[in-house]
Amino acid sequence: MPIARPAAPVRLDAIELRVLHLPLVSPFTTSFGTETVREVIVVRVRTADGDGWGEIVTQQSPLYSSEYTQGAWDVAQRFLAPALLDAAAHALAPEEVAGVLEPFVGHRMVKAGLELAVLDAALRAESRALGEYLGAVVDRIPSGVSVGIQRDPSALVDAVGGYLDEGYVRIKIKIKPGRDIADTAAVRDAFGPIALQVDANSAYTLADADTLAELDRFDLLLIEQPLQEDDIVDHAQLAARLRTPICLDESIVSAKAARDALALRAAAIINIKAGRVGGYLEAVRIHDLCREAGIPVWCGGMLETGIGRAANAALAALPGFTLTGDVSASDRFYSRDIVRDPIVLDGGHVRVPTGAGIGVEIDPVALEDATVARVELRR
Ligand code: OSB
Ligand code: MG
Numbered sequence: 001m002p003i004a005r006p007a008a009p010v011r012l013d014a015i016e017l018r019v020l021h022l023p024l025v026s027p028f029t030t031s032f033g034t035e036t037v038r039e040v041i042v043v044r045v046r047t048a049d050g051d052g053w054g055e056i057v058t059q060q061s062p063l064y065s066s067e068y069t070q071g072a073w074d075v076a077q078r079f080l081a082p083a084l085l086d087a088a089a090h091a092l093a094p095e096e097v098a099g100v101l102e103p104f105v106g107h108r109m110v111k112a113g114l115e116l117a118v119l120d121a122a123l124r125a126e127s128r129a130l131g132e133y134l135g136a137v138v139d140r141i142p143s144g145v146s147v148g149i150q151r152d153p154s155a156l157v158d159a160v161g162g163y164l165d166e167g168y169v170r171i172k173i174k175i176k177p178g179r180d181i182a183d184t185a186a187v188r189d190a191f192g193p194i195a196l197q198v199d200a201n202s203a204y205t206l207a208d209a210d211t212l213a214e215l216d217r218f219d220l221l222l223i224e225q226p227l228q229e230d231d232i233v234d235h236a237q238l239a240a241r242l243r244t245p246i247c248l249d250e251s252i253v254s255a256k257a258a259r260d261a262l263a264l265r266a267a268a269i270i271n272i273k274a275g276r277v278g279g280y281l282e283a284v285r286i287h288d289l290c291r292e293a294g295i296p297v298w299c300g301g302m303l304e305t306g307i308g309r310a311a312n313a314a315l316a317a318l319p320g321f322t323l324t325g326d327v328s329a330s331d332r333f334y335s336r337d338i339v340r341d342p343i344v345l346d347g348g349h350v351r352v353p354t355g356a357g358i359g360v361e362i363d364p365v366a367l368e369d370a371t372v373a374r375v376e377l378r379r
Helices: 068-086 093-102 108-125 131-136 153-165 181-191 206-218 232-241 255-263 280-293 306-315 366-368
Strands: 012-030 033-047 050-056 140-142 144-147 169-176 196-200 246-248 270-271 298-299 347-350 371-378
Touching: 012 068, 012 366, 033 068, 033 108, 050 068, 050 366, 068 108, 068 371, 093 232, 093 280, 108 255, 108 280, 108 306, 108 347, 108 366, 131 280, 131 306, 140 181, 140 255, 144 232, 144 280, 153 181, 153 347, 169 181, 169 270, 196 306, 206 232, 232 255, 255 280, 270 280, 280 298, 366 371
Parallel strands: 144 169, 169 196, 246 270, 270 298
Antiparallel strands: 012 033, 012 371, 033 050, 140 347
């Protein structure tokens, strides 16, 4: 359902942007590369009624998407934040942010981070929780974990075993050509009928359909984004050759892209990430249209800090999120988060925050320690 009760407008006095470097507890490897330090941008909007926080989930290099942190840093300061400050000369409702930023093509992760900060400020001013605002129907959600490519299949089994011991209820392993069948077989053989899915991050082409069809024998929940971002028709052709359901991630950059992918039968399941689609409000629209179409969705992740993770937990509490998402605990990636009350795993679940706004408080010392660049733009 669309947002039931909009938030009151806020007047923006300033927007602070910071680039953070947060060391990961272990390297995270996907088909597109390895990350050891999370480089991310945190947004603080300043209003007469208090601050609001958001996160721009770009990565250091444009490998998952065309967006990347230094590009985001530039476009946010040069165009998007000034446009928002101009528009907010009187007051701006969170629901109006996307419209103000719409003339600028792309840069959805930047738009999402700015929108979240305005949304957080507006909801904090009203003492409303983001979950309640978005339409959450549960107070805790099951937690899955995304496991990177390891040195070899036996190291992967060790890593997966550790997460199962911690209580994660669904495992996703990253695959790439040459590290697909044997890795998946090793995990299936070691752990039997666990809830298991794979993510290729666009590493294959339709010419690999026979290899991908070999994955059918592992009874996977889904295969995520086997082909490239714009391979919508190819995904539809691949789907006709696989028993394993295809889930799209990179391809779904908007509600329009989601509608088109469903019309073309390119996806049976959709991974929703607010950053990738330009914000939590667009994410809710995708949720709504998938629910209408009977398409299951789940909440993906971008190695968010405690800011984005709290917001993801709120989103994943909507009724159409019928599959377990990548909303893992803070300590899966970080030994020190930038929020005071980071997400923890409790019986395989994480709690949906109930405090005002995103429902977590920033740890100012941890934030400062992680900051490598800071700028403040004023109206
Ligand atoms: O494809 O889902 C992905 C992380 C960065 C970029 C893309 C992806 C991922 C993950 C991690 O799989 C999910 C998480 O944040 O836990
Ligand atoms: Mg993915």
